[in-house]
Amino acid sequence: MTVGGGVKLQLVFGDITDETTDAVVNTTDFVDFQIGVCKDILTVAGADVEAELKAAKCIRGDVFVSKSGEFPCEALFHVCGQKDAVVIEQLVIRIVDQCVSLGFKSVAIPAISAGAGGLDPGVVARAVLRGVKDATSSFGLNSLTDIRLVLLKINVFLAFKEKAMQMFSTAVINKASVPQLPPVQQQQPPSVEADLSIVCNSSTSQQSVFRFLGLSRKDVDGAMTKLTDLYQAQCSSQTFRKEELKGLTQDDVKDLKQLVETEGLYVELSQGTLKVSGLNNGVNKVMQMINASLHCNLRREVRVREEQDLYACVAWCILGHRGNWERLPKTANHSLENNDVGGRIVDAQGDKLNVDLPRMEATRYLGGQTAKIKRLEHLPDFTLPLYWDNMAPGQTLKTVELLPSYAEYRTVKEVFKRSVGKTVLKIERLQNVHLRRAYEAQKKQISDKYKQQGGECEKLLYHGTTQDNCDSIVKTGFNRRFSGQNATNFGEGTYFAVNANYSAQPTYSKPAADGSQLMFVVRVLTGIYIQGQRNMRVPPPVSDQEGHDRYDSVVDRMDNPQMYVVFHDNQAYPDYLITFK
Structure with a gap:
């Protein structure tokens, strides 16, 4: 859109590290340089720029200008929005003023404080656009011709677009330059007529005029007839049905318009059908273009189906920053499975990754951090949890x-050590397909029963055990028929402690000959619970009217429970086994 002083303002859905404007704005708090836009820009700019920025002494509302380092621009402007709309508006005015002072023609500005700053995108959009409007109407903008607002997230882009449409006259907005949502959003294409209307033209604009001179009317008429016949022999018409056109993208329509103009074709649009007339060569080129688009759409549909089918049976995962495994999107999943990673893949956050399949590693394009990747192959009737390792065909039990x-090891150990001062010798992850399948089915049943209340209430609890009982639990799970070995103060079920120090007592975790003890970390579906009582064989009914609808578990005390008791074996799954001494 064109704003004050003839400056062109562009809203860009993209990454600011791809910009090549004279000036690029970095948003930072001047304290932590490893978050958000700041981290991405400094990764490209290099260590010298980061050192210069760390040494900077800035006050509220300052624009700190640094060298650009490896970033492809003339200078970097560093600002802190301080999560304040007024400050952001003033900063934008100062950014424009700096550009004019330094003779810069273009500047790229991110959504200041909308990312790591946490401000509402609508608030940021209003402040930035007001700043642009004020700045371009106040200064003599001798050099500045382009202001690009570069917005990384689609919700932020849409907020800026909405505010811009409200703030600026529609007469100055070039709607053709507004980008469409990316394909991943599954946006419905515009209607065929709206898309193709720009291709249509007037028949008069395609006419040529010939003058015939001859010795007689007969000669002239003969020449005219011959030329007409020759011309008509080289012309044809082709009509394309609505079904053939529905897959055309906006870019396809632009290419089609250019082809029509180049070849001098006549185009009519009627009730969704498109009729193209002109010289054979030009009409054939249009036919080839539309057929190519159809084939491309078919290939795309086949690829989408392939990705969907593969996603149901194979999961490629990447280890996240916090040590949790995250599933990669369907497109990346398909590329990895087919070893089609000559370029990059994109993760669920939109970050680009370079993949080294032999080493099962992926390196982030921005930042250079390396993370492990892995492949899981699901069973026909069971989806492996993302944190599990892959299992061989036919294998139903695996101890890892x-x-x-491992971050997973540190997490389990840290929670255990909060209440137990003993030494951890070993932590094993237990992968039992039969037990986990039954547990997940029970989880769904409880979750469906209490859909509104979120009643599945999965907790990680502890259960001390002996070596004799350990193997049985690993293979067949918890069996409430063995309850009563230690106590049944709150019912004849299986007992799980909130704190590890309770289960670590020798009464429950009986030491072996070498002094080592065993304890399970257990996923337990506590659901809706009630106070337990001695000799309870099942939980009591939730209400007298519906005797079949019972509580899911019982506890030692209703205020701040320290012990949960379940009476259904499938409500508990042994997740980890800790050996300690």
């Missing part, structure tokens, strides 16, 4: 010893 370097 965790390395101390």
Whole structure:
């Protein structure tokens, strides 16, 4: 859109590290340089710029200008929006003023404080656009011709677009330059007529005029007839049905319009059908273009189906920043499975990754951090949890010893050590397909029963055990028929403690000959619970009217429970086994 002083303002749905304007704005708090836009820009700019920024002494509302380092621009402007709309508006005015002072023609500005700053995108959009409007109407903008607002997230882009449409006259807005949502959003294409109307033209604009000179009317008429016949022999018409056109993208329509103008074709649009007339060569080119688009759409549909089918049976995952495995999107999943990673893949957050399949590693394009990747192959009737390792065909039980370097190991150990001062010797992850399948089915049943209340209430609890009982639990799970070995003060079910120190007592975790003890970390579906009582064989009914509808578990005390008791074996799954001493 064109704003004050003839400056062109563009809203760009993209990454600011791709910009090549004279000036690029970095948003930072001047304290933590490893978050958000700041981290991305400094990764490209290099260590010298980061050192210069760390040494900067800035006051509220300052624009700190630094060298650009490796970033492809003339200078970097560093600002802090301080999560304040007034400050942001003033900063934008100062950014424009700096550009004019330095003789810069173009500047790229991010959504200041909308990312790591946490401000509402609508508030940021209003402040930035007001700043642009004020700045371009106040200064003599001798050099500045382009202001690009670069917005990384689609919700932020849409907020800016909405505010811009409200703030600026529609007469100055070039709607053709407004980008469409990316394909991943599954946006419905505009109607065929709206798309193709720009291709249509007037028949008069395609006419040529010939003058015939001859010795007689007969000669002239003969020449005219011959030329007409020759011309008509080289012309044809082709009509394309609505079904053939529905897959055309906006870019296809632009290419089609250019082809029509180049070849001098005549185009009519009627009730969704498109009729193209002109010289054979030009009409054939249009036919080839539309057929190519149809084939492209068919290939795209086949690819989407392939990705969907593969996603149901194979999961490629990447290890996230916090040590949790995250599933990669369907397109990346398909590319990895087919070893089609010559370029990059994109993760669920939209970050680009370079993949080294032999080493099962992925490196982020921005930042250079390397993360592990892995492949899981689901069973026909069971989806492996993302944190599990892959299992061989036909394998239903697998014990995985965790390395101390694993984030998973550190997480389990840290919670255990909060209440137990003993030494952890080993932590094993237990992968039992039969037990986990039954547990997930029970989880769904409880979740459906209490859909509104969120009654599945899955908790990680502890259960001390002996070596004799350990193997049985790993293979067949918890069996309430063995209850009563230690106590049944709150019912004849299976007992799980909130704190590990309770289960670590020798009464429950009986030491072996070498002094080592065993304890399970257990996923337990506590659901809706009630106070337990001695000799309870099942939980009591939730109400007298519906005797079949019972509580899911019982506890030792209703205020701040320290012990949960379940009476259904499938309500507990042994997740980890800790060996300690």
